[in-house]
Amino acid sequence: MFENMPCDLCASFQPENGDEWRDAARRYAVRRGQAIGDIAGTDSWCASLATGILRIDASQGAPPRTVGLIFPGQIVAHPSDADPCGTAVVAVTRSDICLHARDDLRQVTERHPGVRRLLLRSAFQTLAETRRWMLVISRPRARERVAAFLVSVAGRFPTSDHDTFDLALSRGRIGELLGLSLETVSRQIHALAKAGLIALPGRRHVKLLNRSGLGAVAGMTFRHPSGAVA
Amino acid sequence: MFENMPCDLCASFQPENGDEWRDAARRYAVRRGQAIGDIAGTDSWCASLATGILRIDASQGAPPRTVGLIFPGQIVAHPSDADPCGTAVVAVTRSDICLHARDDLRQVTERHPGVRRLLLRSAFQTLAETRRWMLVISRPRARERVAAFLVSVAGRFPTSDHDTFDLALSRGRIGELLGLSLETVSRQIHALAKAGLIALPGRRHVKLLNRSGLGAVAGMTFRHPSGAVA
DNA sequence: CGGTACATTGACTGTCATCAAGCTACGTGG
DNA sequence: CCACGTAGCTTGATGACAGTCAATGTACCG
Numbered sequence: 001m002f003e004n005m006p007c008d009l010c011a012s013f014q015p016e017n018g019d020e021w022r023d024a025a026r027r028y029a030v031r032r033g034q035a036i037g038d039i040a041g042t043d044s045w046c047a048s049l050a051t052g053i054l055r056i057d058a059s060q061g062a063p064p065r066t067v068g069l070i071f072p073g074q075i076v077a078h079p080s081d082a083d084p085c086g087t088a089v090v091a092v093t094r095s096d097i098c099l100h101a102r103d104d105l106r107q108v109t110e111r112h113p114g115v116r117r118l119l120l121r122s123a124f125q126t127l128a129e130t131r132r133w134m135l136v137i138s139r140p141r142a143r144e145r146v147a148a149f150l151v152s153v154a155g156r157f158p159t160s161d162h163d164t165f166d167l168a169l170s171r172g173r174i175g176e177l178l179g180l181s182l183e184t185v186s187r188q189i190h191a192l193a194k195a196g197l198i199a200l201p202g203r204r205h206v207k208l209l210n211r212s213g214l215g216a217v218a219g220m221t222f223r224h225p226s227g228a229v230a
Numbered sequence: 231m232f233e234n235m236p237c238d239l240c241a242s243f244q245p246e247n248g249d250e251w252r253d254a255a256r257r258y259a260v261r262r263g264q265a266i267g268d269i270a271g272t273d274s275w276c277a278s279l280a281t282g283i284l285r286i287d288a289s290q291g292a293p294p295r296t297v298g299l300i301f302p303g304q305i306v307a308h309p310s311d312a313d314p315c316g317t318a319v320v321a322v323t324r325s326d327i328c329l330h331a332r333d334d335l336r337q338v339t340e341r342h343p344g345v346r347r348l349l350l351r352s353a354f355q356t357l358a359e360t361r362r363w364m365l366v367i368s369r370p371r372a373r374e375r376v377a378a379f380l381v382s383v384a385g386r387f388p389t390s391d392h393d394t395f396d397l398a399l400s401r402g403r404i405g406e407l408l409g410l411s412l413e414t415v416s417r418q419i420h421a422l423a424k425a426g427l428i429a430l431p432g433r434r435h436v437k438l439l440n441r442s443g444l445g446a447v448a449g450m451t452f453r454h455p456s457g458a459v460a
Numbered sequence: 461c462g463g464t465a466c467a468t469t470g471a472c473t474g475t476c477a478t479c480a481a482g483c484t485a486c487g488t489g490g
Numbered sequence: 491c492c493a494c495g496t497a498g499c500t501t502g503a504t505g506a507c508a509g510t511c512a513a514t515g516t517a518c519c520g
Contacts, residue, residue, distance in 0.1 A: 058365050065368075067361045079354045087361065116346060123353035124309045127459060130360045131297045131317065135288055137368050138295075138409025140509065142476070170498065179368025181477055186500060203485080203499070229357060370477065372508065400466065411509055416468060433467070433517075 026099050030054075030091040036099070037078065037088055044102035046077040046119070052095025053168050059086040065176045068130065069169075071156045075122040077229045092168050123229040137179045139219070145178040146188040148218035150198065154208055163208035164201065192217070256329050260284075260321040266329070267308065267318055274332035276307040276349070279458075282325025283398050289316040295406045298360065299399075301386045304458030305352040322398050353459040367409045369449070375408040376418040378448035380428065384438055393438035394431065422447070 027050075028039055036047060036054070054070040067087070070076050076089055079102075100108075109116040136148040157165045167174070171189075172182040180188075189206075192198050197214045199207040208214060257280075258269055266277060266284070284300040297317070300306050306319055309332075330338075339346040366378040387395045397404070401419075402412040410418075419436075422428050427444045429437040438444060 056361070058361060060362075065365060067364050077354070079351070087358065110343065113340065116350070120346070120350055120353065121309070123350065123357060124307070124459065127353065127357050127360060128317065130357065130364070131286070131288060132290075134297050134360070134364060134367065135295060137364065138406070140409070140411075140475085171500095172498080176368070179370070181370075182498090183478085183500080184476060187476095190500080229354065370507090401468095402466080412466090413468080413510085414508055417508090420468080 028097050028099050030095045030097055032091055032094050035088050035090045036076070036097065040078075040099060040101065044077075044079045044105075046075065046100045046102070046105050047089075048075050048098040049073065050096040050098060052097075053092040054089050054095060054097075055092045055169075055173070057088045057090055059088050064088065066169075066173050067177070068133070069153075069177070074126075075119065075229060077119065077123070119229075126229045136218075137177075142178075142180050142184050142188050143191065143217060144219050145180060146174075146185060147192060147197075147214050149174060149178055150189075150192070150206060150208075151211075151215050151218050154206070154211070163211065165206060167204040167206060169204075258327050258329050260325045260327055262321055262324050265318050265320045266306070266327065270308075270329060270331065274307075274309045276305065276330045276332070276335050277319075278305050278328040279303065280326040280328060282327075283322040284319050284325060284327075285322045285399075285403070287318045287320055289318050294318065296399075296403050297407070298363070298458075299383075299407070300458045304356075305349065307349065307353070307459045349459075356459040359458070366448075367407075372408075372410050372414050372418050373421065373447060374449050375410060376404075376415060377422060377427075377444050379404060379408055380419075380422070380436060380438075381441075381445050381448050384436070384441070393441065395436060397434040397436060399434075 030036065030039065030052070036045070040047075049070055049072050051072055053072075054076060055066045056068040056070065056076075057064040058067045069092070070089070078087070078089060109119065136145055136152075139145055139148075153167065154163065154165055169177070170182075171185045174180075175182045175185045178185065189198075189200070192214070193200050197208075197210045197217065199209055201207055260266065260269065260282070266275065270277075279300055279302050281302055283302075284306060285296045286298040286300065286306075287294040288297045299322070300319070308317070308319060339349065366375055366382075369375055369378075383397065384393065384395055399407070400412075401415045404410075405412045405415045408415065419428075419430070422444070423430050427438075427440045427447065429439055431437055
């Protein structure tokens with residue numbers, strides 16, 4: 001079923017059907033915990049996420065810390081020359097990606113204006129999203145940050161699931177993302193549950209009971225642009 | 231003296247000297263506090279900063295908060311379609327920018343591969359830099375954040391000034407950037423001075439006495455890529 | 461000379477990180 | 491099937507730290 005699912009990047013080629021593009025793009029199934037860099041090699045690469053969730057780890061400093069998430073439909077590019085200090089892109093869950101090597105991508109972007117516009121657009125959108133995240137994690141109250149995180153993740157899933165979704169991240173990793181200790185994350189999640197805003201059917205499963213109320217606690221509204229670039 | 235100073239974007243045109251580029255680029259002097267958007271109009275735009283410092287304000291929510299800074303040599307692009315919720319780019323100090331309207335830029339990027347590579351590169355680098363900032367402001371200790379801020383700003387200035395530089399930002403705005411109250415910023419700056427790591431010749435002037443020591447307090451090393459995109 | 465914006469300093473309170481101890485779920489191997 | 495180990499989660503106690511409120515101080519501008 002995955003083999004025929006088009007990714008954003010590939011979809012932008014339908015009208016033209018460039019041969020070099022189809023040759024360049026390779027579909028990969030990524031194991032949980034596997035780094036995309038290990039698949040792509042040391043060179044720069046660019047990928048479109050079909051299914052699963054990826055995380056961006058800042059590899060500088062020990063231990064490495066997660067600084068961002070990538071959801072299906074987003075594009076993730078890793079230009080090794082522009083980011084020498086290093087971020088690694090790792091699969092949080094088993095994921096399916098559409099991977100392109102750097103040289104292939106350059107050739108294609110030369111010839112296809114639509115692709116490079118998509119890439120640039122994706123980069124801008126990811127940047128805007130990252131800046132919104134900065135607003136979240138610069139808030140003093142842990143409650144607001146956790147609520148904002150939940151609202152953000154919930155926004156990635158269709159509402160048809162009865163507003164129930166999987167967090168995919170451990171408490172510790174959520175803490176890294178929000179600048180909180182894992183204990184504080186756990187406490188705040190349960191506090192939101194006690195407040196009746198969410199329910200916790202499982203350890204990593206969350207059901208939204210009061211979406212707007214949760215948004216009010218978060219103190220902001222989220223929009224999710226389609227792009228994501230590391 | 232400013233009129234002839236080349237910006238990164240313009241410099242990438244020297245070999246080709248495209249006419250349409252020279253026509254599209256306009257040099258502007260921006261007053262302190264003035265928004266670039268007011269100059270460029272409602273459309274998307276792209277600018278290269280020659281002198282001065284700009285700040286990126288997240289205009290969503292009241293009051294607007296500063297989420298990033300732009301230093302000379304960086305490119306700042308504002309794609310209005312990709313960022314509908316809104317960030318405004320405002321001059322912190324009097325600045326000189328090289329401004330391009332969106333339509334002109336699109337034409338130029340179609341014809342000049344170097345320019346679009348520069349833009350994409352700039353976007354990636356700014357994204358990487360923003361993610362490093364997230365690492366800074368997610369740190370629990372205010373001391374580390376303030377130290378990191380000082381190291382970062384200091385890195386923008388040549389070391390020949392005896393390591394003395396102007397902060398350009400008020401305590402309050404530094405606090406917004408770091409997710410701290412203005413009082414905490416003030417206290418931490420003075421604490422760093424008492425610790426002998428910096429000196430404070432003036433209210434907004436800082437002299438680095440122990441650069442590596444400050445970096446140690448900050449807990450990380452900074453590199454400054456040349457790109458910046460809003 | 462007064463006004464405004466910014467900065468400093470102090471006192472106090474609330475919150476969060478830290479340490480520590482159990483607890484749950486899950487996978488492995490006996 | 492169960493014992494066991496590990497990783498993740500929860501919960502509690504405590505102290506440090508940063509936010510808040512408040513007052514004063516300082517530069518800069520007209």
